[in-house]
Amino acid sequence: MRAAAALGVEAVALRGGAVRSRVATLRSQAPLMLRLTHPKGPEPWTRLGDGAARVCLAAGAAGPIGGDAYALDIQVGDGSTLVLREISASLLLPGPLGGQSTLHTTARVGAGATLVWLPEPMIAARGCHHLTDVQVDLAAGARLVLREELLLGRHGEQPGDVVARLRIRLDGRPLLHQDLALGPAAVGWNSAAVTGGRRALGSLVVVDPAWADDPPPPTLVGDTAAVLPLPGPAALVSALADDALQLRACMDAGLALLTASSEDRRPGVAS
C-alpha cells in the first residue's frame, strides 16, 4: 500500500496581538489518518486555550507491513504552534513478498514556530523489514520536541529488522543525525555497544533557542538513560530500557527536565 499525507499549520493574528494556529492543510490517505483533536494528555510548552493547533495521527489499517510506502509531510508556518500526537502504537509487520516497509516523514518548522511531536512507540514484530526516515528542517528560532520509541518485538518475540534514521537541521546546518539499525540483519545490534539486550529504545530531542548560551548540562537519568547536550541549542534524551513502561518513564523524566524551566524564560506564544 502507498499512502501520502500532509499537514500544514499557519499563524493567524487575532485582535489584541494574540496568535492562533490554524490548520491550513489536512490531507489524509489511509492508513495515515490525520484528525483535529483536543489535548490527549500533558503537553510541554503549551497550555489549553493558547491557540496551538492539535492533530492526532490515527492508523486507518494494520501495518505498516512489508512493501508499504508511506510519506508524511508536516509544515509548521512561521510563528505557529503544532502539537502532533498519535492515537496508538504502530506494529511493524512482515509483508507477503518480503519487501521493506518505509515511512518517510519531512517536517519544516518556520521562524519562531513550535512543533511538539509525540508519536507512540513502533513495535518491530518478528520478520518485519522496516525503514523509518525522519527529516526535520528548523528555521532559526524554531522550537522542537520530538520523541521516538522503538520496541524490539512483542512480548517474548524476537524482532525483525528495523532502521530508524533521523536528521535534524537547524538554520541549514546539521544538528543531529542518527541512523539506528537493529534486528537480525544488523551486525552486533544486540552487543554491549548498541542495545546490550535491552528491548526498548527511545530518543527525545528538544531544541529551544532560549538555550543558545546556556545549554542544559549532561545528566544521567538512571543506568541506561541520559540527557545529552547537542552542539547547538538542543539536547537529546537517549534511553534504553527493558520494556515500554520503563522507557516512557525515562522519556517523561527527560522531557520534564528539558521543558520545565524554559517555559518561564520565554514569553508565552499566546494566551
Next chain:
Amino acid sequence: MTGETTAALLLLADGRLPAGGHAHSGGLEPSVAADRVRDVASLETFLRGRAVTSGLLAAAFAASACAAVLAGDNGRLGVLEEELDARQPSPVLRQTSRKLGRQLVRAMRVIRPHDCWAGLGRSPHHPIVLGAAAAVSGLRPYAAALAAVHDAVAGPATAAVRLLGLDPFATHAALARLGPLLDAIAADAERYADADPAHLPAGSAPLLDLAAEHHATWEVRLFAS
C-alpha cells in the same frame, strides 16, 4: 594499495604511534564495569557492534577527509567537522574525539610536516585528522578508512587484556576473526570518499554514548575514555 605506501599505513595504524590512543578503551572500561563485557565472546560481539557503528562512521569520515586533502579542498574539512558533531550526541565522545584529534595533529606536524595541519583548527575530530594524515602519507581513502576502523577495535581489544585479564592470544584471535568485517567496512567507507558529507554514515550506538557519559563521572578510572 601500492607497495611504496604499505609501510606508511603500518606506521599510521601502529598502536605505538605517539598520539595518545593507548590511554583510551573505546567505551570498554564502563562496559566491563557494568558486566556487559566479561569474556572473549562478549568482547568480540562488542567489537563487532562498535565496528559497524562508530567504526564505519570514523572510517567514512577518514576516507572523506583523505580525499579532501588529496584534492586540496580544505573547506570540505570544516563541513565534515560539523557533520561529525551532529553524529555524536554524547558530549563526552565529542570531547574525546577532539582530544585525540589534537594529539594526532601535534604528532603529525613533526612526523609529516604539511600545510594542511595549520588549517585544521585547534582541536579537530580524530577521524578527520586521521584521514588528513593518510593523505599526507601518500595513502588513498581506502587506507585511511582501514586505519580508522582498525583503530576503532584494536584499542578496546588491548584494553580488554588489562581490564579483564583476558588471554592476549585469544583476544588477538578475536581481532583476527574480525578481519573480513573490517575489510568490508573499509571498502564500504571508501565509497563515501567523494560523497556529499550530509550523506555519510551515521550509525548510532546508544550504549556507547551512555557508557561514555557514565564513565566520565567516575572519580577513578584506568582509561581516559
